[in-house]
Amino acid sequence: MPRMNIYHDRNSPAAARVTLSRMKNVVGHVPSLAGVLAGAPGVLDACTNFLQHFMAGSLDKQECLLVILVASREFDNEYCYELAADTALKGKFPAHLLKAVEKRRTLRKKSYRALAAFVEAVIREGGEIRDEELDALRKVGYSEQQVLEIITGISVAWIWSNVSGVAGLAAGMDST
Numbered sequence: 001m002p003r004m005n006i007y008h009d010r011n012s013p014a015a016a017r018v019t020l021s022r023m024k025n026v027v028g029h030v031p032s033l034a035g036v037l038a039g040a041p042g043v044l045d046a047c048t049n050f051l052q053h054f055m056a057g058s059l060d061k062q063e064c065l066l067v068i069l070v071a072s073r074e075f076d077n078e079y080c081y082e083l084a085a086d087t088a089l090k091g092k093f094p095a096h097l098l099k100a101v102e103k104r105r106t107l108r109k110k111s112y113r114a115l116a117a118f119v120e121a122v123i124r125e126g127g128e129i130r131d132e133e134l135d136a137l138r139k140v141g142y143s144e145q146q147v148l149e150i151i152t153g154i155s156v157a158w159i160w161s162n163v164s165g166v167a168g169l170a171a172g173m174d175s176t
Contacts (some may be wrong), residue, residue, distance in 0.1 A: 003167055008035055012039075013041050015042075016037075020044075032164075033160060033169060056061065057146075062094075065087070069081070069101045071123060072160065075123070075157060076162040078171035080082050085098060101116070115137065119165070122150075
């Protein structure tokens with residue numbers, strides 16, 4: 001049972017309605033997480049913009065989704081991972097890759113393996129990663145700009161995980 005109010009596009013504070021309506025048109029529904037964030041319209045807008053800027057960076061769409069998926073899995077929040085997986089599938093993320101991330105299988109593509117390992121290291125080490133972990137990412141072609149973008153994606157998943165956890169959101173809440 002949720003511990004916080006979950007708004008939708010019609011009962012939310014007026015300042016959140018446009019963002020929630022836009023989200024409903026794009027996603028097909030208002031995710032419970034967005035409904036919770038609507039309780040603070042400025043926070044909803046900030047989180048939405050943060051995600052949009054991350055997705056519009058220099059990483060390709062699959063790399064962005066991979067960052068969000070691996071981070072969501074690592075934060076061990078079932079609702080957050082389910083939301084990320086649903087977002088990935090709607091974004092045409094390959095099902096075999098989604099299953100590999102979920103089951104912690106070795107990813108086939110070398111750059112994806114390095115990307116996933118880096119995300120895991122940043123979360124595990126709280127950002128205090130070893131030189132070898134950063135070098136492994138650079139070795140497969142990621143730039144310093146992309147390292148910062150990856151950290152931004154991890155931050156998006158961190159926000160999702162913490163808000164959904166505090167709000168008491170559970171897996172299956174957004175099933176349509």
